Amino acid sequence: MEIENVISFKEAKACPIQFVLAVNDTLNVISGKWKLPIIGSLLFEKRRFTDIQRTISKITPRMLSKELKDLEMNGMVKRTVYDTTPITVEYELTESGKLLSDVLDKMLEWGMQHREATIGKN
Amino acid sequence: MEIENVISFKEAKACPIQFVLAVNDTLNVISGKWKLPIIGSLLFEKRRFTDIQRTISKITPRMLSKELKDLEMNGMVKRTVYDTTPITVEYELTESGKLLSDVLDKMLEWGMQHREATIGKN
DNA sequence: TATATCGATATACTTTAGTATACTAGCAAT
DNA sequence: ATTGCTAGTATACTAAAGTATATCGATATA
Numbered sequence: 344m345e346i347e348n349v350i351s352f353k354e355a356k357a358c359p360i361q362f363v364l365a366v367n368d369t370l371n372v373i374s375g376k377w378k379l380p381i382i383g384s385l386l387f388e389k390r391r392f393t394d395i396q397r398t399i400s401k402i403t404p405r406m407l408s409k410e411l412k413d414l415e416m417n418g419m420v421k422r423t424v425y426d427t428t429p430i431t432v433e434y435e436l437t438e439s440g441k442l443l444s445d446v447l448d449k450m451l452e453w454g455m456q457h458r459e460a461t462i463g464k465n
Numbered sequence: 466m467e468i469e470n471v472i473s474f475k476e477a478k479a480c481p482i483q484f485v486l487a488v489n490d491t492l493n494v495i496s497g498k499w500k501l502p503i504i505g506s507l508l509f510e511k512r513r514f515t516d517i518q519r520t521i522s523k524i525t526p527r528m529l530s531k532e533l534k535d536l537e538m539n540g541m542v543k544r545t546v547y548d549t550t551p552i553t554v555e556y557e558l559t560e561s562g563k564l565l566s567d568v569l570d571k572m573l574e575w576g577m578q579h580r581e582a583t584i585g586k587n
Numbered sequence: 588t589a590t591a592t593c594g595a596t597a598t599a600c601t602t603t604a605g606t607a608t609a610c611t612a613g614c615a616a617t
Numbered sequence: 618a619t620t621g622c623t624a625g626t627a628t629a630c631t632a633a634a635g636t637a638t639a640t641c642g643a644t645a646t647a
Contacts, residue, residue, distance in 0.1 A: 355573055363505045366569050369576035374496055376605070383485045392624050403606065408625055418583040428614055429623035439582045442575060447488050449571040451477055453564060454491035460561045461540040498635070514594050525636065530595055550644050551593035 369446065372417050377402055377410045379447075382436070385420065386444060389435040419443070491568065494539050499524055499532045501569075504558070507542065508566060511557040541565070 355361045373379060377399065384390060384398045396407055411434060414420040419440040425431040436443075477483045495501060499521065506512060506520045518529055533556060536542040541562040547553040558565075 352574060352577060355577065356570070359505050359508070362569075362573065363501050365576045366501055366572045368580065369572040370495065370501065372579075373492065379485050379488055379492065383481050386481075393622090396624095403608090404625060405607090405627090406605070409605095418579065424624095427623090429621095430613080432624060439579045442578065446568075446571045446575045447484075448478070449568045450488045450491040451484065452474060453568045454487045455474055455477065456564065457494075457540065457561045458490065515592085518594095525638090526595060527597090527637090528635070531635095546594095549593095551591095552595095552643080554594060 372414075372419060373443070373446075375410065375413075377406055378414070381407070381410055381414065382419070382440070382443065382447075385434060385436045385440070389433050392432050392434070395434065414440075494536075494541060495565070495568075497532065497535075499528055500536070503529070503532055503536065504541070504562070504565065504569075507556060507558050507562075511555050514554050514556070517556065536562075 350361055355365045373382070380399045380402070381395060384395050390398070392404075392407065392411075395411075396402060396404065399407070411420060411422070415422050418437055421435050421437050423433045423435075425433065472483055472487075477487045495504070502521045502524070503517060506517050512520070514526075514529065514533075517533075518524060518526065521529070533542060533544070537544050540559055543557050543559050545555045545557075547555065
């Protein structure tokens with residue numbers, strides 16, 4: 344990689360465009376109907392495919408498979424295959440994936456204060 | 466309102482379903498192609514419709530109008546009409562909207578650490 | 588009279604996201 | 618031989634999100 348495209352937190356905060364781009368990176372990782380339920384399901388323990396499917400009752404295997412692939416590609420989830428019979432596949436959050444809980448906590452906090460602040464004002 | 470559906474931060478953190486639902490509230494407010502650019506454009510100053518449109522060069526008036534309505538309905542943005550000629554309409558973030566910057570900062574921080582942690586690992 | 592500005596809206600379209608339903612391979616137990 | 622388990626895939630569809638392009642009404646200016 345020739346070009347130095349790493350920018351600092353300060354720089355990103357100061358430049359609206361860089362700011363939006365960098366925040367978007369995070370947003371893209373967690374956007375979509377099933378990403379949060381899946382991440383939530385893996386936050387405290389590793390799980391197997393069918394296991395996740397059971398915790399998220401309405402997801403189809405097609406979507407679960409697709410979303411897990413997305414998360415894996417984005418470095419959020421690690422996939423491990425065990426050569427048992429029948430085969431078992433374990434999914435777990437990466438270190439970076441676990442760190443996302445800091446972001447989710449902030450989102451939870453804001454979401455709840457926002458609900459408070461907005462009650463009855465519609 | 467008869468039913469007491471207000472839950473505490475602690476309760477929400479402890480219950481995966483409540484957690485996902487509450488975080489989703491926040492996510493829904495900022496999801497979509499143009500929400501972040503618009504919020505970014507309003508973070509430091511009030512702006513008029515055409516003004517926002519100029520700062521986000523590729524947005525169509527249809528999308529800008531729709532997204533601003535969404536943001537207004539969600540209590541993120543306040544819209545003020547001035548009876549000048551031609552008419553002027555000013556958009557600004559609400560208090561709650563400004564507080565969202567705490568969340569965005571965390572997202573920025575995580576996004577940048579995640580990029581560091583993931584470099585070359587694909 | 589024609590043209591421009593502001594803050595949009597109308598109609599028709601394409602693209603992306605998500606759903607429904609059925610199916611696969613490999614092996615074990617009944 | 619049939620059934621069930623695992624972790625998915627295949628095909629066809631509907632719904633939601635976003636784009637393109639033209640137009641509006643009220644007023645001001647050239």
